[in-house]
Amino acid sequence: MQFSATPEQGHPFEQDLNWLLHRVGASLGSAQDEIARRHGLGGIRSYVVLRTIAESNGWVQLALGKALGLDKSALTIVLDRLDEAGLITRRPVPGDRRARLCETTDKGSKLARSVAEEVAETEQQLLADLSPGDRATLVGLLRQLASGPFADSAPISGSCI
Amino acid sequence: MQFSATPEQGHPFEQDLNWLLHRVGASLGSAQDEIARRHGLGGIRSYVVLRTIAESNGWVQLALGKALGLDKSALTIVLDRLDEAGLITRRPVPGDRRARLCETTDKGSKLARSVAEEVAETEQQLLADLSPGDRATLVGLLRQLASGPFADSAPISGSCI
DNA sequence: TATTGTTATACTCTATAACTATA
DNA sequence: TATAGTTATAGAGTATAACAATA
Numbered sequence A, B: 001m002q003f004s005a006t007p008e009q010g011h012p013f014e015q016d017l018n019w020l021l022h023r024v025g026a027s028l029g030s031a032q033d034e035i036a037r038r039h040g041l042g043g044i045r046s047y048v049v050l051r052t053i054a055e056s057n058g059w060v061q062l063a064l065g066k067a068l069g070l071d072k073s074a075l076t077i078v079l080d081r082l083d084e085a086g087l088i089t090r091r092p093v094p095g096d097r098r099a100r101l102c103e104t105t106d107k108g109s110k111l112a113r114s115v116a117e118e119v120a121e122t123e124q125q126l127l128a129d130l131s132p133g134d135r136a137t138l139v140g141l142l143r144q145l146a147s148g149p150f151a152d153s154a155p156i157s158g159s160c161i
Numbered sequence C: 001t002a003t004t005g006t007t008a009t010a011c012t013c014t015a016t017a018a019c020t021a022t023a
Numbered sequence D: 001t002a003t004a005g006t007t008a009t010a011g012a013g014t015a016t017a018a019c020a021a022t023a
Helices: A017-038 A044-055 A061-068 A072-084 A107-125 A132-144 B017-038 B044-055 B061-068 B072-084 B105-129 B132-146
Strands: A087-091 A098-104 B088-091 B096-104
Touching: A017 A107, A017 B017, A017 B105, A044 A072, A044 A098, A044 A107, A044 B017, A061 A072, A061 A098, A061 B061, A072 A087, A087 B088, A098 A107, A098 B105, A107 B017, A132 B017, A132 B132, B017 B044, B017 B105, B044 B061, B044 B072, B044 B096, B044 B105, B061 B072, B061 B096, B096 B105
Parallel strands: none
Antiparallel strands: A087 A098, B088 B096
8 A cells, every 4th residue: 555755745545445435425425414504404414314215205214224324213313303394204104003104295305306406416516527437437336346245334324424 | 316216125325426435435444443443443533543644754733634634633632542552652843842743653653554454455355346457447536536626625524534 | 022213321523612832 | 923732612423222112
């Protein structure tokens, strides 16, 4: 692994895959976090949860948490807020009264769509330096890795989501 | 942006760049975090700080924080721990007695090297599915993005580091 | 007895600001 | 007055466990 001999210029882990992923991910993530907050959502986590429900209604909490890599108790807090804000509803699942089905309200769907549009724009700005071919290559390679050996060992925690 | 119609299988944001970056980054990050803890370091953040100092000694705290995207008060806490563990030293800079020069001890250098080796192995495991050409392509594209329009807007925060 | 979801807790991280000592 | 670093604080996030309701 190589490092810059002049640490004052550039970042010290420029060749490191993990470092690069975090730099680029954090760039995009913080921009998206700002967008989410501007729209009244708590942050990127609330946005991800809301959008996931909006894109495919009918999530039971435990399944939703598993899909997003979020602990059920952490998810409860996020859902409480979205619920209070009138963006989602939770109703008992017929046939299993322990479970609760999460669905977006009209207001929630609309908000998710607005934020998703702005987020997509931000993504395009980040990718503006790459040719269309390079963009596809990048996404393809990342998808390959995401579904690879580490696919299941990746609870997304902290401010990463 | 596309989403899976069957959310029960796969993750809901499979096509989303930010999502992919976080999934892959978190995979690698959590694996590396575990390695760092196993070696007695507090976590990946302590490791990154220690390794940065080890690779290029003579950092003043403020510059180090800036290079790593860490706030100076957050950095102080990390450095305190590394100092107590005998992994680094901090001595006054001749010519500016406000500043403190951070350097690794022999023990610190050795530890940084050991952990870095294990981390490199983990990285190779993650990349095992890609051909050598694909690996180079991926790193190249990410470097391009990392130095692109978002380069300066990316304070790495939370558990991301 | 196991599962779904909520609540409670202690711990850590974050972000801000006040503070000191130097410049 | 500005800068390097430390300390203090409040707020948020995390992880665990205990808990209630249901299966």
